Amino acid sequence: MADEIDYEIIGDDMQIVEIELDPGEAVQAEAGAMAYMGPGIQMQTSMGSEGGGLLGGLKKGLKRALTGESFFITSFIHKGSGKGHVAFAAPYPGKIIPLDLSKFGGSILCQKDAFLCAARGIEVEVAFTRKLGAGLFGGEGFILQRLRGSGLAFVHIGGTVIKKDLAAGETYHVDTGCVAAFTETVSYDITWSKDFKNALFGGEGVVLATLTGPGTVYMQSLPFSRLADRIFAASAYSHRDERTGIGGTGVLGGLIGGDKSF
Numbered sequence: 001m002a003d004e005i006d007y008e009i010i011g012d013d014m015q016i017v018e019i020e021l022d023p024g025e026a027v028q029a030e031a032g033a034m035a036y037m038g039p040g041i042q043m044q045t046s047m048g049s050e051g052g053g054l055l056g057g058l059k060k061g062l063k064r065a066l067t068g069e070s071f072f073i074t075s076f077i078h079k080g081s082g083k084g085h086v087a088f089a090a091p092y093p094g095k096i097i098p099l100d101l102s103k104f105g106g107s108i109l110c111q112k113d114a115f116l117c118a119a120r121g122i123e124v125e126v127a128f129t130r131k132l133g134a135g136l137f138g139g140e141g142f143i144l145q146r147l148r149g150s151g152l153a154f155v156h157i158g159g160t161v162i163k164k165d166l167a168a169g170e171t172y173h174v175d176t177g178c179v180a181a182f183t184e185t186v187s188y189d190i191t192w193s194k195d196f197k198n199a200l201f202g203g204e205g206v207v208l209a210t211l212t213g214p215g216t217v218y219m220q221s222l223p224f225s226r227l228a229d230r231i232f233a234a235s236a237y238s239h240r241d242e243r244t245g246i247g248g249t250g251v252l253g254g255l256i257g258g259d260k261s262f
Contacts, residue, residue, distance in 0.1 A: 005119050005152055007098065010087075015096045017117065017154050018087040021078035027086060028075045029117035035089040040080020045072050075120060088117045092224060094158040099181075102150045104216065109188075110145040110155055110181040113224070119151035155181060159222025166213025173208045177223035186215035 005027060006020040016035055019027050023040075031045065078084035090096055096116060099108055115124050127146040147153045157180045164172060166186065173191060182188065189210045211217050 007152070007154075009096050009098070013093045015090045015094075016087050017096050017098075018085055019117070021076075021084040021086065023078055023081060023084075025084075026075050026077040026120040027117055028073050028120055028122070029088050030115060031072050031074050033088045033091075033116055034074070034076070035087045037076060037086040038084055040078050040082075040084045041086050042077050042079050044075045044077060046075070073124075088154070090116070090156045092156075092158065094156055094220065094222060095161045097155050097157055097161060097181075097218065099147070099153045099155060100151070101147060101153055104183045105185070106150060107146055107148040108153075108181055108183055110147060111179065112143060112145060114155040114157065114181060115145055115147065116154045116156045118147065118149070118153035122147060122149035122151055122153050157181070157218060157220040158224050159220050162219040162221070164217045164219070166211065166215055166217060168214040170213040172211045172217065174211060174217075174219055176207060176209045178219050178221070179209050179211065179217070180220040181218040182211060183215035183217075185213075186217060187212040 005025065008018045008020075010016045010018060021027065021041070034043075037043075076086045101108060101122065109127055118124075125146040125148055127144040147155075161180070166172065176190070179188075187210075189212075191208050191210045
């Protein structure tokens with residue numbers, strides 16, 4: 001049974017979730033996600049095994065590592081008096097989404113690296129896509145995160161979040177990188193574009209994810225891979241300008257390169 005926790009999500013694009021704990025309560029998080037903590041909060045880093053021994057801890061650690069998380073998980077336990085506070089920060093622009101797993105049948109599937117923190121007792125497991133095509137071309141490969149338990153879990157999703165509650169048989173076609181999370185009642189597959197010319201020259205890719213209800217789907221406007229590609233492209237363009245000298249330093253270079261802070 002997971003602990004019940006109170007929380008506040010602070011900020012707009014680079015958000016922080018601050019969690020309030022009573023004495024004895026705890027929250028667990030990915031290693032390195034903590035932003036700050038107040039008096040009475042103590043950290044305990046482990047492989048996440050409670051009663052499973054060393055072998056159980058190794059298995060859980062390996063499962064998290066396969067989904068892109070740290071091998072170790074850190075618990076933050078309030079051992080003081082009164083209310084305790086600990087906060088966790090988003091790693092890049094986007095939204096922190098609270099998910100009450102008890103409302104989703106006790107589990108939900110997420111993209112790799114989505115997990116941020118959760119009430120004690122929530123398990124982060126590895127999940128594999130059921131179909132070969134979805135695994136090979138579905139953006140996240142074969143491996144997804146399964147968050148399992150009965151309490152609150154917090155995931156980070158890039159950019160703006162769009163939530164859709166799909167009726168039975170209702171289908172959405174989504175860019176593969178924009179699928180952030182979905183309940184296990186949703187059927188996930190991939191669809192090839194029927195018009196090769198549009199796929200080749202339209203910039204939308206040859207493959208789309210197909211999500212069919214019933215169930216809940218969370219989509220994101222800014223996949224981290226897309227953000228990283230833009231940063232890499234801008235960096236490469238900047239280095240090319242410096243080598244040619246046209247877009248380099250100075251007033252003229254700043255104007256041509258878009259940097260007007262001269």
